[in-house]
Amino acid sequence: MTEDSYDVVVVGGGAAGLNGALMLARSRRSVLVVDAGEPRNAPADGVHGLLALDGTPPAELLARGRAEVARYGGELVTGEVAAVTRAGERFAVTLADGRTVRARRVLVATGLVDRLPDVPGLRERWGRDVLHCPYCHGWEVRDQAIGVLASGPMSVHQTLLFRQLSRDVTYFAHTRPPTGEQAEQLAALGIPVVTGEVTGLEVVADRLVGVRLAGGSVVPRQAVAVATRMEARAGFLAPLGLRAVEHTAGVGEQLPADPVGRTEVPGVWVAGNVTDLSAQVGASAAAGATAGAQINADLVAEDARLALEAHRNPFGAGMEARVSERMLAGRQHGF
Missing domain, CATH: 3.50.50.60 (FAD/NAD(P)-binding domain)
Structure with a gap:
């Protein structure tokens, strides 16, 4: 400065x-x-x-x-x-x-x-194969196996957006199962819903290969979308x-x-x-x-x-202040 x-x-x-x-x-x-x-x-x-x-x-x-x-x-x-x-x-x-x-x-x-959900592994892979925006990153994961981790009120909408980019999209209900109409909508589009809490990501050789559930099973996925x-x-x-x-x-x-x-x-x-x-x-x-x-x-x-x-008002307070400033500047320069 x-x-x-x-x-x-x-x-x-x-x-x-x-x-x-x-x-x-x-x-x-x-x-x-x-x-x-x-x-x-x-x-x-x-x-x-x-x-x-x-x-x-x-x-x-x-x-x-x-x-x-x-x-x-x-x-x-x-x-x-x-x-x-x-x-x-x-x-x-x-x-x-x-x-x-x-x-x-x-x-x-x-x-x-x-603010990401409290699921181990999400932060470490954020911006790589853990994504949030289909317009920012969707093309890069097109046609891959994508999982959407339900984490907010817009998660179903997010799922529909990623479904435009891949036919292989899975909705992980986690702690936010879809409503009756939402579930029907997902089914109509061929999007499976996986119930149960998500406990982490499965990573092999620095590549995301799946989503781990509380029971220990792993659902193969190449990318995960999450609404922060x-x-x-x-x-x-x-x-x-x-x-x-x-x-x-x-x-x-x-x-x-x-x-x-x-x-x-x-x-x-x-x-x-x-x-x-x-x-x-x-x-x-x-x-x-x-x-x-x-x-x-x-x-x-x-x-x-x-x-x-x-x-x-040329002789008002504002003018007086400006005159004072000029006089001070002149003294500083030896005038």
């Missing part, structure tokens, strides 16, 4: 945060991106469903984005934001290491955390009164905002998975661009209002 105050501090350097920062930097705003370096898609081999960049490794995509932001004068720093508080008409953004910067506006793009509980990374906004709320579908918690990312706290905007749990990389980037443009428009309106006030 080279300054102690910026037009905008962007919290989170994923697709949403970087695209928001890019829009702001190209509008000649002073921008600081603070990123903890923990992208949700880090375990994945590539980003999919992103036009012209399909298959790009996540780390490469972010590196390109950081370089683009820096090219337009945006600053980037590695760190974790501990709290965002009011500081007069601005915000104070405090990092975990104690550093603090001020901002006129804040864009939050910290994403979410995936998704929780927005937003605890640092609590001092402003902003807290995540439960998603209407019961799949996790997200920060509420209007369609362009404006929150109920004036000056704080959100974009990406922190406010849209189902957004893929392309949608998150688009939301970041939208929020960035809206923030710039908000700042333009404020700049015009302040200029008009100064024009109408």
